[in-house]
Amino acid sequence: MAAARPDTTFFHCCPADADPRSLLDPDNQVTGPWGPPDHGPCDKCRGDGVALYECRSCLETGARAECSACEGRVRFEATCPACLGDGTIDRTRRHGVAVFPTLEGLYRYLAERDAHTEGKVVVELAGRLGEDRDLDADAGALLVHPEEIVEVQPLNQELIGAIRGRLAAGTPAEPRSFPPELDG
């Protein structure tokens, strides 16, 4: 019974040369945008204050009632995570470490973004959900306060490529973050 694997774990992507244990330090449990802070009118909801949420984990695995991001709802509208409903992005630094509740969701998220995935690892961790909403909560990202590092594994570049290929082929594509120039 000793050293049992935690029931609920989350998946975080970070540079391979970072020390995953630093995620356990509350001072490091903050998340910002991928690029420079982008304050101003909200480009995610175009000022509506409401965004379409599509849980990348459940899009990949099928709806799961136990999903911490969507509780099996998969697609729904809710308060825009970028502007928090007021149409203006003015707080991009959030408390917690950005994670996905499944490995599948993390890979889907990374594959959809034109992100550099070389030299990255996936950290599986256990912890408690934070109060803050991730900037990409509409993709099913969560913010957690890690309490235990469960496993670190290299990011599988082939899998990222395979998901990109599948999305480009038009198999259940995600309409908004899917680059239109890949059409045809």
Ligand SMILES: [Zn+2]
């Ligand atoms: Zn879900």
Ligand SMILES: [Zn+2]
């Ligand atoms: Zn917004």
